[in-house]
Amino acid sequence: MDSGHAAPDPDRAPGPAPAPVLRLRSVSRIHGSGDRAVTALHNVSLSFPHGSFTAVMGPSGSGKSTLLQCAAGLDRPTSGSVRLGATELTGLGERRLTLLRRSRIGFVFQSFNLLPALTAEQNVALPLRLAGRRPGKEDVRAALDRVGLADRARHRPAELSGGQQQRVALARALITRPDVLFGDEPTGALDTRTGHRVLGLLRETVDRDGRTVVMVTHDPVAAARADRVVFLVDGRITGELATPDAESVAARMTGLEAAAARKATAQC
Numbered sequence: 731m732d733s734g735h736a737a738p739d740p741d742r743a744p745g746p747a748p749a750p751v752l753r754l755r756s757v758s759r760i761h762g763s764g765d766r767a768v769t770a771l772h773n774v775s776l777s778f779p780h781g782s783f784t785a786v787m788g789p790s791g792s793g794k795s796t797l798l799q800c801a802a803g804l805d806r807p808t809s810g811s812v813r814l815g816a817t818e819l820t821g822l823g824e825r826r827l828t829l830l831r832r833s834r835i836g837f838v839f840q841s842f843n844l845l846p847a848l849t850a851e852q853n854v855a856l857p858l859r860l861a862g863r864r865p866g867k868e869d870v871r872a873a874l875d876r877v878g879l880a881d882r883a884r885h886r887p888a889e890l891s892g893g894q895q896q897r898v899a900l901a902r903a904l905i906t907r908p909d910v911l912f913g914d915e916p917t918g919a920l921d922t923r924t925g926h927r928v929l930g931l932l933r934e935t936v937d938r939d940g941r942t943v944v945m946v947t948h949d950p951v952a953a954a955r956a957d958r959v960v961f962l963v964d965g966r967i968t969g970e971l972a973t974p975d976a977e978s979v980a981a982r983m984t985g986l987e988a989a990a991a992r993k994a995t996a997q998c
């Protein structure tokens with residue numbers, strides 16, 4: 731007789747869902763004070779599951795960079811909580827925060843930020859050296875190989891294309907095996923084809939290595955490579971799209987940009 735209960739799903743792990751690797755609770759960030767105070771983030775609560783890829787989008791000035799900086803321990807929220815695993819970031823002193831960023835967080839920027847005097851392999855090894863660890867030559871070469879640049883190890887940034895520089899920056903960000911990799915417009919300075927390759931590498935680091943990626947972008951095609959897109963307007967989360975496609979993301983952004991433009995006109 732049918733008991734009425736569904737058969738257990740053999741692919742589903744028993745027990746509760748795993749804790750998110752990163753969690754923001756009621757995070758607010760006010761820049762400046764008095765008449766000049768700007769609330770860049772307003773009570774933002776977000777969870778980032780382990781092994782997920784999240785894109786953050788929103789009109790200009792909506793708080794995307796501030797969100798990323800607060801989540802990565804580069805900026806301090808005015809109030810609220812940011813937890814990386816079991817560590818509460820908001821209570822940490824500057825020294826401990828710096829150590830945590832070096833060992834548990836990776837960052838790639840639109841402008842690559844490689845040190846021009848160092849070769850690609852020296853740039854990749856730098857986070858390990860800063861963390862007081864001796865970089866293994868094989869590890870550094872493997873990291874460069876992973877981004878398809880094993881044959882450029884001795885080149886300096888000026889001898890590399892923009893896409894190659896960003897791939898070195900990615901290898902550098904991943905060498906410490908960070909809990910979370912943050913990208914602030916990582917493809918913003920790249921042409922479509924090169925950007926596509928960098929996005930493929932970000933996707934691979936999630937799918938193959940189980941890393942967690944959080945990326946700010948203005949590009950709906952880039953955002954569509956993520957597992958979900960989070961939309962910000964005036965420092966507040968206004969919605970999410972799961973398993974996004976570029977058309978839906980573009981349509982949502984067009985609506986948000988138009989609303990922001992109407993609001994700006996009304997305030998003039």
Ligand SMILES: Nc1ncnc2c1ncn2[C@@H]1O[C@H](COP(=O)(O)OP(=O)(O)OP(=O)(O)O)[C@@H](O)[C@H]1O
Pocket residue numbers: 761762768769770788789790791792793794795796797
């Ligand atoms: N250091 C600062 N001092 C004062 N206001 C700031 C500061 N940094 C950011 N802001 C303000 O906070 C708000 C959010 O800025 P933020 O840079 O986070 O937005 P964004 O969505 O990343 O913008 P964009 O897409 O243009 O880069 C904006 O109104 C901005 O002017």
